[in-house]
Amino acid sequence: MNRYYIVLLILGITSLLASFLPILIKKFKFSFTIPLLIFGAFLYYINMPLPWPNPVWEIxxxxxxxxxxxxxxLMVAGLKIGLNYSWKEWQNPIRLLSITMPLFMGVVFLISHYLLNFNGPISLLLAAVLAPTDPALASEIQLNKKQSVESKNVGIQYNLTAEAGLNDGLAFPFVFLAILWSKQNALGVEEWKEWLSYYVLYKVAIGTLIGAVIGFCYSYFTKKLSNNYERKIHQAFVALSLTFISYGLAEMLNSYGFLSVFFTGLFANYHKHTKDIKTESDPNLDFITNTEKFLITFWMIFFGGSVMAGILNFITLPTFIFACFLVLIARPLLGYISLKRTGLDKGKRLAISFLGIRGIGSVFYLTYAIKHGQFNDLNHIFSIVALVILISILIHGFSAKRIMKTFEK
Known part of the structure; x- marks a missing residue:
């Protein structure tokens, strides 16, 4: 059987699933990622000739x-948030970034190093990789449309979207620190200076600046166009184009492309973040949101196959307990602590803290670090990260929509 035609068939089925699954399972109140996970496992089981892991992912x-x-x-998250939130409204997600994430990383490092007996670089890598809330797999419970000054969500959806938009870029410096450590016997004064000046200050500042400038320039240019010309722009491709331009330029200048893309999305409507902003159908946002959904669908199928392929074969009882602890106890507890003195009521604080979904971003950080660092115990690292993601998909996949529905009522 021709493998090319089989791949076309799978692509077609995947596209169809991305279109219909959210509608079909809406009344069951669980994530569309759950049936995709099962479908991927089934395709592997029937030996569908796709590039499955063997048993870990190809780097x-x-x-x-x-x-x-x-x-x-990240572009989708930035476009939805825009510049419609005040500094006071940004303080809650910033607390998740400045308190929850560092504390969570500290917990992961200490357990990995002192209880699981991983070396320093591996422990730090796991801490950085598992820290961020994923902007992709959490998209179902984030903001569902572009916000406006007059009518905007400031509760669970907003806080999760803003946190996921920023924490991917802010976890990257610690991935680089783990890479530096993996190449040295110890981190000396020079390594710390290099890390702080280049990997933290320079990369964060330049990535943020590039994103803000690109978004501002696009916003300014479209504002200068007459309505007639603006209507002639093929808006469906604009967000995708801005994503690639922003990320490509930021990476060429050795900064953090993740931050750049998110800030491009924030500033893309700089000249329109007033009370008259249109929040109905937006071709710019609609197309890239559908692109995101298609890619997540495809990724979930392969993740389901990877579970069947044996990516969890290196899990031991201690690492299983460790993964469950991170998803079910560490993140909820630390998130709740960081949001303690905020204007959010107890229920919302609990929901935001619990819904710290782990996912595709962790896989990117892990494979990036392995490609550029010198780490050992790779099979165990792959298994731990995959298990944390699987637990998150299952636990949050069955509970998140029910939690959100409770607050809607």
Whole structure:
């Protein structure tokens, strides 16, 4: 049987699933990722000739595909948030970034190093890889449309979207620190200086600046166009184009492309973030959101296959307990602590803290670090990260929509 035609068939089925699954399972109140996970496992079981893991992921292919999914998800998040939130409204997601994420990384590092007996670089890598809330797999419970100044969500959806938009870029410095450590016997003064000046200050500042400038320039240019000319722009491709331009330029200048893409999305409507902003159908946002959904669908099928292929074969009882602890206890507890003194009520604080979904971003960081660092115990790392993602998909996949429905009522 011709493998090419089989791939075309799978692509067609995947596209159809991306279109119909959210509608078909809406009344069941669980994530569309659950049936996709099962479908991927089934395709592997019947030996469908696709590039399955054997048993862990192929580094280069996984790196690039997960990278693509994440940057598109970050653009979607940025476009939905825009510049419609005040500094006071940004303080809650910033608390998740400045308190929850560092504390969570500290917990992961200490357990990995002192209880699971991983070396320093591996422990730090796991801490950085597992820290961010994923902008892709959490998209179902994030903001569902472009916000406006007059009518905007400031609760669970907004906080999760803003956190996911920023924490991917802010976890990257610690991935680089783990890479530096893996190449050295110890981190000396020079390594710390290089990390702080280049990997933290320079990369964060330049990535943010590039994204803001690109978004601002696009917004300014479209504002100058007459309505007649603006209607002639093929808007469906604009967000995708801005994503690639922003990410490509930021990476060429050795900064953080993740931050750049998110800030491009934030500033893309700089000249329109007033009370009259249109929040109905937006071809710019609609197309890239559908692209994101298609890529997530495809990724989930391969993740389901990877579980069947044996990516979890290296899990031990201690690492299983560790993964469950991170998803079910560490993130919810630390998130709740960081949001303690905010204007959010107890229920919303619990929901935001619990819904710290782990996913595709972790896979990108892991494969990036393995490609550029010198780490050992790779099979165990792959298994732990995959298990954390699987637990998150299952737990949050069955509970997130029910939680959100409770607050809607």
């Amino acid at each position: 280069d292919l996984t790196l690039r595909f997960s990278e693509l999914v994440v940057i598109i998800s």
